[in-house]
Amino acid sequence: MSATTADSTAHGGVEPVPSLRDAIDHAAHLLPSQGPLNAFVHHNTLHALEEMPFEDAVVEAYHTRGAQPYMSEAAYRRAIEAHRIRVEDIEAVLAKEPNPSILGDNQLDRGSLRSAILRHRVGDFSVANIGWHLEEGDVRRRLNRDLDDFTKRRLINDAVARAGESKDPEAAAAQEIFAAARLRVASAEPARPVDPVRPRDGILAAFGLDLDEVVHPVLIHLCATFLDQGQAFWPMPGRDQGLLRAARRLLALPGAIYPEALTGLGEEMRRQEREGLTALEVIERVFGIFGIQPEEMESVIGAELLALPGWPGMIRHLEQKPAAAPHERVPFSLDDYLALRLTLMKVGAASVAAKHDVAPVSRIWRVAVSRPNSAEAARQAAAARLAETAQVCGLTASELANLDERSMARLLRELEEFDHLERRRILHLAYERRHERRILSPLAQHRRSIAPAPPPKPVAQVFFCIDDREESIRRHLEEVDPEIETLAVAGFFGVAIDYQGLDDVQGSPLCPVVVTPQHAIHEQPSAAHQKEHRVRQSRRKLWAQLAYGSFLSSRTLVRGWFSAAFLGLLSVFPLAARILAPRPYGKLRRWLNSQFLPAPRTELTMMRDDARGRAIAEGLQVGFTTQEKVDCVESVLGPVGLHERFARLVILLGHGSTSLNNPLEAAYNCGACGGRRGGPNARLFAALANRPNVREGLAARGIKIPADTWFIGGYHDTCSGDIELADLDRVPVSHRPDLERVTRSFREAQAWEAHERVRRFDAAPKGSDPYRSLRHVEERSEHLAEPLPEYGHCTNAVTIVGRRAITRGLFLDRRAFLVSYDAAFDPDDENLAKILSAAVPVCAGIALEYYFSAVDNERYGCGTKLPHNVVGLLGVMNGASSDLRTGLARQMIEIHEPLRGLYVIETTPERFLNAAKRNAEVLRLLENRWVRLATMDRDTGEMQVYRDGVFEPYTHSEDEPLGQAPTSADWFQGKSDHLGLAQITRTVQPMQVGELVGAAG
């Protein structure tokens, strides 16, 4: 084999290890950083590029990853037709750009050129499609279809003057202009061949063999079995020694049959094993063989990683956070992965060299990769572009022909620079500008109409998460019972805990990912219910053994034979029931569960080992001290401004989402709880706030909770709409009537909320019965075949940080994260700083993940859910062998408008900056334009918008009026698109209605 000689000659002359280390670590930033699917944390897909301005970063990623930076031009074009983008938006965006003159005498400048191109539907001509456009398309057949009559006439008259009358004057004009343009495009550079970045590119060009196709199946299989968290019955032998060694030992075994392009793999592995090479040594050696220079290393490694980004991304993620692995912590190492990948590449290249009898490997791949091209086609494409631009700018054929050389050169350069990336950038900015006006103008109008006086004491205060999906139920709850007040804080309710529920084996963190919990909380059966607990656990174990032994093990040979041949027919019942009657089946299952699994009354451990309970369990403190409890409660009640005015009932609802047959289920959970369900946090918070010594501590800090106020924690399921309250048996008898009233309102609000969600579902029943809608969403969460259980954060676009007063009675279409904050209680902006440090990265992460998954669902997202295949309990592949897919599924972004999040903060610009400067990440996101920002003065309502480093007053006009409707349902009934903001009149002036106040008692 020629590889052997290449091996010995090319070895040596590589850089010392540290720079290879740096190259790997640096290139690793390109990898997606999504963890195992049992928890799902939304994050900015291009987090690694946050140091760059947004517009540069997306283009950079377009070049390195081939991923789309914005929506397609056609999508923006449709937005223009639907008036989602208006001409004034395009003009406003262009007005902020540099505007050099192109043709002399102010005839044409960049702004008017770009505006003309964007306002008319201009063809996209390229070397690839120009042939078609010339033969079949309109280039020589008609003028641009969006031209006004005056221009058209001028162009035609000129053509008649030049070439005389013709039967089809429009075609003649088009031909004249194209001919003139063709003459002016003297030379157009054909695309030059490019040098291959990595050996595979060159070998593909020279020998027609794609090494990725050869290497990936082997590599994917090894990665999957190595990382497997317990899906395979037979784990990979020797994987506790790392991927490289385990794979090497397996592949080195004699007697295997390899694909033709990998002959010699066994021999190579045996040699590596004999010499005991480490991963870095292997990489160095392979680089030596390929003749890769030190300065190329980083780009080669980057390109190798991006050829199959999902698997190494998961390895990197787990290497950095081994605790994220759900069950098996094997030695994860990106070095191992790279060494294995490069070894396979090297073996493939060596076998190509041997087969074609060429050497050395270091040279055979250095072949320029040509791109299909021809100089004539390039010129024709440039000419077509020039011709159509001339039309939309009103330049006649004669004018084009007579243009002086320098103007012509400038015009051509301008056209080249205004490529699809630039066009889409401008269109996107216009798209976002219209969105901004659609939010800010109505918001300002609504602000003017609200009453300055604070409403009287409410019947109940209900805290939700800031999540955009909770916006609707808050609104409906206030519509159903205007005396209920709702508030929102991040859904972990200030208690960052490592929580272990009754049925869990280990604790999991329930807090934002940036926080590391310091406290462990265990759910335990209360003393009187120990027996029920034991029965429950033993029955669950029995069930698990049954399920494992019969259903899951039917995949094995022997047990499978038994269960298929003798029990198989029985599974027709669950199969039919699940498909034909999912809701009754779900009810039946729950009923059976309740019959066979007793539910013991439980309590949280912090209640028992109180102040002194500081047993250290795995580095976590069990329970909170009184001091810490007070801090936790204050951290929630302080910023929202709830210091006195407490209602008799204060309810907190954490949230999550339940759906069946959905590997991405965790992506619908609470982002503030690290992609888990936030019920336990709410329950814990309520328990803390109900303790007398905590209330004493709070009173000392100015938060006076009256003795007749009772806190209740609960859980809201954003998919089925279900609301469950915890520890109801502890509610004092005196509060039962209040509770009854609130639960009744919950029930009604749930139905209306479901009704509002259902308007978006194509397959849902249309009609006006909200309870029918509630049944529909319940069915969605129980249905085995439902790829779209709910829309998740699909409609998120805005984050409003401020008092409920500015959003109460405002229909926000489930599009806004709402954070309760009252600047009046925040003299030094400390609270705002805390809110920003959590809300900006979390909400921006969600908005940006949705943005990227929506603009390029195949590259940034994970494509359609339908062929997904769960692998290793970690992620999904397409079919039986593909890259690990990361990002969001097509079903999750279907109706998403890709937008950077717009933040509206109810404070002054000065105070905002005072708070923001304390957090580098917030500033970075803001300055690099990954988020959009506006402020609204708490006292005057005056709005300022942050643009390129300065705040400028928002010029509010009536272009986006605030709608009005008596109820939300009146506004959305029968519509399925995104809706504008509207004032819900029933909720805005509730307190004049006397009839409900009497009932409150």
Add this chain to the structure above:
Amino acid sequence: MDLAQLTTPQLLLLLTVALPGAAFLGLAIAWLLGWTGSERVISRVTGLTYVATTLSAFTLFARMLGQSEPSVTVPLGPWFEVPTYSFPLTLFVDPLSMPLVLATSVLIGLVGTFAQRYLHREKGFLRFFLLLHLFGFGSVLVFSAGSYDLIICGWELVGITSVMLIAFFQDRRRPVENAIRVFAIYRSADAGLLIGVFLLHHAAGSAMFSELFQGPWPGQALTGLDGASATAIGLLFLFAGAGKAAQVPFSGWLPRAMEGPTPSSAIFYGAISVHAGAYLLLRSEPILRASSVAAWAVIAIGAVTAIVGGLSGRAAADVKTALAQASLAQLGLIFVEIGLGLTWLALLHISGHMVIRTLQFLRAPSVLRDYHRIHAVAEGRIASDELYYEAMLPAGLRAWLYRLASDRGHLDTILDRFFIGPLLALARLLADLERRRVSPFETPRPSARLAPVLGDPNGRAEGGHHG
């Protein structure tokens, strides 16, 4: 005339076969006339079709229960006739085919209902249901054919719909590649069925079950075939059945077929399509009984598949490969049962396996939740590292077996290198010879782009650019 007279068994059987075909034709014609397919109409048609199919199949089944020698024959008239020979086409069900016809109509109905929701708003919604109905027609035809000739018709419909659903996501490269590979394997294996049927006509003068086999199934007497022809035909049918049922050496295609949407994986590779191979052998049971060579070959292929598939399934870390391997391993056991003449057991095994595997394929995305729950109950791993059979083997052999299992017995590579490679080389050689004969002065110049891929011995590196 009362209802009982109207619903004669013959009519019921005809309905059961014709309904899915009619649904396909109706939708296809509407589509050709420019209809784009509203989901509601397609769902309605699908629902009605399979409710009706299932009802008529059940009624037929109930009627047959009452008969002493339960079988129904529907003559469809001859395909063609010459004075001394004719090709009659008949539909025929008996205790072997009736359960399979029933299972097919129920399972396609259920999977169709599942898919209405699962494929909601998917671009290929209409395409999926067109193919599903055609497949339904084809598979009911396979199970209710009265002769091997008619089986071929259904068999080919099952094959082509299967291939087209693997390539459902036709704008992606990998599904199309895998579909083409499956297509090639299907076609090769189908040759076994075709040649077998030719031989049957030649040796026995008919391919009608009623003329070949006497008496009720199982234990039918074979007429008109001598031992040698029985062996040849039996082996050819085994070849065909093994291809369809993904037995060794064809097993590699089954995991590749997982590219389509989950419901099509369920109905084809969990439920019906793969079992058609077993049905063919079960139907040919008298032929196998007449030839011990063929019977032992069936047992051998089945046993090897069961072992390789079982091992590979245990080592698979993704749920669809694991299910695919489990399917083919159970099919291996079914083949063994058929070879041993345990016909009733094999039939029970087929029916049970169809249902449970369908449910498992449909529930495949739930594996994440199921496992985490079971892990939680078991306070860690339920199957600990020490608790698997392989741990009993010596370490060296264990690693070697794991290697074999994780590459699925190297079956794909073996096919590639030792069958497809040489075959392509031969084809190229013949092409070169022909070209040389046509124009002796022109030097052969194989396509530069394909040469390295196809392993051309003359394909030197040209090191340049290819357009």
